[in-house]
Amino acid sequence: MDRGGRYWLMKSEPEVFSFEALWKAKNRTTLWDGVRNYKARSLLRDEMRPGDGVLFYHSNADPPGVAGIAEVASAAVADPTQFDPASEHFDAESSRDDPRWFAVEVRATERLARPVSLAAMRAEEGLKEMVALQRGNRLSVSPVTESEWFVLRAMAGLSEPGPVGSRRP
DNA sequence: GCCAACGTTGGC
DNA sequence: GCCAACGTTGGC
Numbered sequence: 001m002d003r004g005g006r007y008w009l010m011k012s013e014p015e016v017f018s019f020e021a022l023w024k025a026k027n028r029t030t031l032w033d034g035v036r037n038y039k040a041r042s043l044l045r046d047e048m049r050p051g052d053g054v055l056f057y058h059s060n061a062d063p064p065g066v067a068g069i070a071e072v073a074s075a076a077v078a079d080p081t082q083f084d085p086a087s088e089h090f091d092a093e094s095s096r097d098d099p100r101w102f103a104v105e106v107r108a109t110e111r112l113a114r115p116v117s118l119a120a121m122r123a124e125e126g127l128k129e130m131v132a133l134q135r136g137n138r139l140s141v142s143p144v145t146e147s148e149w150f151v152l153r154a155m156a157g158l159s160e161p162g163p164v165g166s167r168r169p
Numbered sequence: 170g171c172c173a174a175c176g177t178t179g180g181c
Numbered sequence: 182g183c184c185a186a187c188g189t190t191g192g193c
Binding site: 170172174175176177180181 | 182183184185186187188189190191192193
């Protein structure tokens with residue numbers, strides 16, 4: 001079975017962690033921890049691979065929308081925050097032998113000539129079926145098809161190809 | 170601040 | 182296993 005993927009949309013509230021913060025981070029990389037939703041967990045753990053493209057989306061923002069381009073920079077690891085009693089993401093039910101929650105590293109790769117607002121995304125025919133735009137969707141990580149990826153890049157004023165270092169089929 | 174939509178929890 | 186109550190997400 002085609003595992004799909006290769007491209008993802010990941011949501012972050014800019015007041016918590018913005019694309020600009022990722023751009024300024026060491027190696028433009030951060031561990032995307034704190035995901036506590038089982039569907040998103042399964043995507044992180046089972047589907048995401050280093051080099052996959054990431055649309056970095058700002059939720060609870062003004063306006064909400066895609067703020068930058070990133071890539072998956074590591075395979076999934078056990079999310080360390082689940083073992084840290086001081087963390088708001090601590091999970092007493094999880095064990096190191098059988099971790100419940102996972103995280104991947106994410107690296108910023110391209111700034112956008114123009115951010116792409118949610119309103120613009122909703123107005124774009126080529127994004128009508130995008131998982132992140134479906135009614136009621138609250139997943140912090142969701143799949144993006146290759147055609148959606150390139151539609152979005154064009155809207156953002158980026159030329160092909162994808163992220164530096166991305167492995168094209 | 171409001172509230173629709175969804176996920177999780179827990180009583181039964 | 183059902184489902185009501187509750188908490189969270191996230192656009193507006």
